[in-house]
Amino acid sequence: MNKSIELKITDINYEGMGIATYNNKTVFVERALKDEVVLAEIDFENKNFYRAHTTKVIQASKDRIIPPCATYEKCGGCQLLHAAYQKTLEYKLKTTNNTLKRIGKVDFEIKEILGMDEVFPYRNKVQIPVTSVDNKLVCGYFERRTHNIIPFKTCLLQSKQVDEIIIFIKNIFNEFKISGYNENSHEGILRHIMIRENKYNQIMIVLVINDNKLKCEEEIKNKIINKYPNVVSIIINSNTNKNNVILGDKSYPLYGKDEIIDELLGLKYKISHYSFFQINRCQAEVLYKKVLEYVGNAENVVDAYCGVGTITLSLSKIAKYVYGIEVVAPAIDNANENKKLNNVENVEFILGKVEDKIFDLLERVNIDCVVIDPPRKGLDAKVIEALKQSKIKRIVYVSCNPSSFARDIDLLKEDYEIKKATLVDMFAYTTGVECVALLERK
Ligand SMILES: C[S@@+](CC[C@H](N)C(=O)[O-])C[C@H]1O[C@@H](n2cnc3c(N)ncnc32)[C@H](O)[C@@H]1O
Numbered sequence: 320m321n322k323s324i325e326l327k328i329t330d331i332n333y334e335g336m337g338i339a340t341y342n343n344k345t346v347f348v349e350r351a352l353k354d355e356v357v358l359a360e361i362d363f364e365n366k367n368f369y370r371a372h373t374t375k376v377i378q379a380s381k382d383r384i385i386p387p388c389a390t391y392e393k394c395g396g397c398q399l400l401h402a403a404y405q406k407t408l409e410y411k412l413k414t415t416n417n418t419l420k421r422i423g424k425v426d427f428e429i430k431e432i433l434g435m436d437e438v439f440p441y442r443n444k445v446q447i448p449v450t451s452v453d454n455k456l457v458c459g460y461f462e463r464r465t466h467n468i469i470p471f472k473t474c475l476l477q478s479k480q481v482d483e484i485i486i487f488i489k490n491i492f493n494e495f496k497i498s499g500y501n502e503n504s505h506e507g508i509l510r511h512i513m514i515r516e517n518k519y520n521q522i523m524i525v526l527v528i529n530d531n532k533l534k535c536e537e538e539i540k541n542k543i544i545n546k547y548p549n550v551v552s553i554i555i556n557s558n559t560n561k562n563n564v565i566l567g568d569k570s571y572p573l574y575g576k577d578e579i580i581d582e583l584l585g586l587k588y589k590i591s592h593y594s595f596f597q598i599n600r601c602q603a604e605v606l607y608k609k610v611l612e613y614v615g616n617a618e619n620v621v622d623a624y625c626g627v628g629t630i631t632l633s634l635s636k637i638a639k640y641v642y643g644i645e646v647v648a649p650a651i652d653n654a655n656e657n658k659k660l661n662n663v664e665n666v667e668f669i670l671g672k673v674e675d676k677i678f679d680l681l682e683r684v685n686i687d688c689v690v691i692d693p694p695r696k697g698l699d700a701k702v703i704e705a706l707k708q709s710k711i712k713r714i715v716y717v718s719c720n721p722s723s724f725a726r727d728i729d730l731l732k733e734d735y736e737i738k739k740a741t742l743v744d745m746f747a748y749t750t751g752v753e754c755v756a757l758l759e760r761k
Contacts, residue, residue, distance in 0.1 A: 323374060328355045333414040333721070335398035335750040337373075346371050349463065350392075350401055352380040362464075372463075382406040388475055395463040396476065397748040408432045408744055411752040415721045415742060423725035425732060429754070432742040433605050441599045441747060442476045443516050443581070446565050447485055449509045451499035456489045458499070458512060466502060481514050484522065484547060488512055491542050495535045502563075505529070510558055511565050513592065515579050518600060523552040523579040525592045527565060531557050533573075540574050551575045554592050566593065578653070583607065586661045588627050594650040595626040599745045606717065606743045606753055607633050610690060613715045613739060613757040614638070617688035621680060623673040623702070624692045628654030628666070630717075634690070635663045642684070643668045644676050674701040681709050688713040697723025703730045714758040719745075724754055736761055 328337035328351045337351030339359075349372040351357045356378035359371035376383065386400040399407045412432050419425060435441065449458040450468050459471035473482045489512075492499075498507040506529075513525035524543065526533065533539065533555050544550050552575035558567025570577070570592065578589045581596065584604050590596045597603035610630055614620060618639040622631040625643030627650050634641045643666060645651050651670040658666055669676050673693075678701075680686070689711050691698065697720065706714060714735060718724035728737065740756035 322361050323358055324361065324371070325377065326351070326357055326359050326371070328353055328357065331410055331414070333418060333750060335410070336370075341369060344368055348373055349398075351376075352383055352402055352406075355380045355383070389473075390459075390469050390471055393462050393469050394471075395461050395465075396474070398750050400748045402748075404434065404438060404747065407748055408434045411742060411744065411750070414750075415752060415754060418721040419725045419728065421725070422722060423728040423732070425728055425737060427737045427740065429740045429742055432744060432752075433602075433609075434744045435599075435602060435747055437601075438747045439475045440478050440481075441601070441745075443600055444514070444596070444598050445474075445477045445481055445485075446511050446513045448511055449489075449499040450501055451507055454498070456492050456497075456499045456509065458485060458489050477514075478516060480520075480522075480547075481516060484514060484524070484543075484550075485512055487546060488524070488526075488543070491539055495539065497534065500529050505561050508533070513556075513565070515590070515592070515596075517579050517581040519580075520549055521579060522547060522550045523554070523592060524550060525554045525556050525566075525570075526573075527556045527558050527567065529559055531559070531569070536573055544574060552577060552579055552592075556592065577649075580660075583629055584633050586629075586632050587657070588629060588632075589653045589656045589660065590627055591649040591653055593647060594653050595647070597629070597745070602743055602745045602753075603629070606745070606755060609741050609743065609755045610634075610715055610717060611637055613755065614688050614690065614713070617713065619684050619686050619688075621677070621686050621689045622692075623677065623689060624694070625654060625668065626650050626692075628657045628668060630690055630692060631666050631668070632657060632661055632663055635666050638688075639665065640684075641666045642680055642686075644671065644673050644680070646670070646672050672699075674699040674705075677702060677705045681705060681711075686711055688715065690715045690717065692717035693723075695720040695723060698727045698730075703727065706731060707734050710760075712760050716754075716756045716758060718754045718756075719751065721752065721754060724756075728756075728758075731758065734761060735759065 326339035330338040337348040346369040358375040363370040500507040500510040511527040515523040553573040556570040622643045631643035654668045735758040
């Protein structure tokens with residue numbers, strides 16, 4: 320399309336895009352801030368709106384900063400890296416409140432967002448896509464709105480050590496002439512490099528391959544552990560599927576066990592490569608403290624969608640008994656190990672879908688509070704029904720997706736109302752935000 324137009328930005332949307340008007344249609348503009356005048360090129364048009372990207376800032380907002388990243392212009396990672404950090408927090412509050420009003424149809428305003436003291440680096444887990452260009456491996460993050468990989472040397476979000484390890488692995492694979500994956504032809508071997516780094520500077524590496532076995536794996540393993548003795552686990556994950564899901568369902572350990580141990584609020588957690596664990600350790604502690612505050616002095620609590628049991632075990636310190644429910648079997652195995660590791664007695668972990676397990680549990684035990692921390696899609700209709708039919712006094716809803724959160728609030732609002740809510744900034748300079756809300760039965 321490549322048409323260049325001048326736009327006055329009047330607001331910003333939940334995707335971090337500036338909002339303007341052109342030809343009586345809304346334009347969503349990448350890398351533009353409220354009150355700016357920018358030159359933009361249109362990338363997409365339909366009958367309702369345009370999408371464009373900024374090519375030149377003519378009049379800059381006072382909140383604009385120079386993004387401290389060489390690949391920012393192209394990378395799809397940090398959508399708000401051109402704005403002052405404090406301003407990004409204000410945007411998140413505003414857009415979440417708009418979503419709550421529009422989709423949740425409730426008159427409740429979230430006033431607080433808990434930002435980070437030290438922003439970079441904040442990710443303890445990265446998943447780097449890999450491909451081959453001219454018979455050489457290329458790894459990096461995806462370019463905005465494409466699956467083109469931008470080769471990178473460093474990324475602010477992850478530690479320098481992780482940057483180095485990625486490049487080291489890339490060089491080893493080039494040395495052994497093992498190709499990167501091509502998602503169009505479904506050829507090539509190495510699909511993703513996943514790295515987890517714990518509080519004690521130990522590393523887990525997962526090599527996701529489009530095969531059942533990695534050739535030269537002993538040599539590859541030895542090179543990695545000789546150079547990085549703090550690598551405690553190397554897993555080969557086989558993913559031969561033609562889809563965008565990162566991990567396949569078969570794995571074997573090449574070195575060490577399928578676990579790394581991390582720590583949150585003084586408790587230790589074994590985490591397998593299949594298990595969910597909050598990617599921002601500092602802010603996870605901030606979030607969990609809020610959850611504990613909102614749960615208050617409940618007796619019997621359910622931690623639905625419990626992962627490796629982090630909220631469950633934190634709650635075991637203040638509640639009489641806690642029940643964790645989780646669908647991923649390796650995560651529940653970790654949760655049971657974590658119960659022992661921390662000498663906790665007053666919890667039970669249940670393997671299964673929350674929608675299948677919650678009715679029985681609510682019938683079996685007199686539950687007074689439920690913590691729900693679902694994946695992005697939010698709550699299943701059956702879970703909403705179980706909560707509505709129950710006599711539970713308090714729900715603490717932790718959400719990483721304001722839209723599904725607002726939809727669920729709407730579905731629950733006949734029986735429950737929001738009393739308190741806070742945002743926690745887990746993913747600085749991106750549009751991602753975590754919300755924790757206390758709902759009470761009317
Ligand atoms: C956002 S994570 C929260 C995990 C945990 N509360 C934490 O803070 O680490 C959501 C978890 O829900 C699990 N999950 C997804 N769908 C589920 C379902 N229908 N029933 C039970 N667990 C589910 C995922 O495997 C994941 O561990």
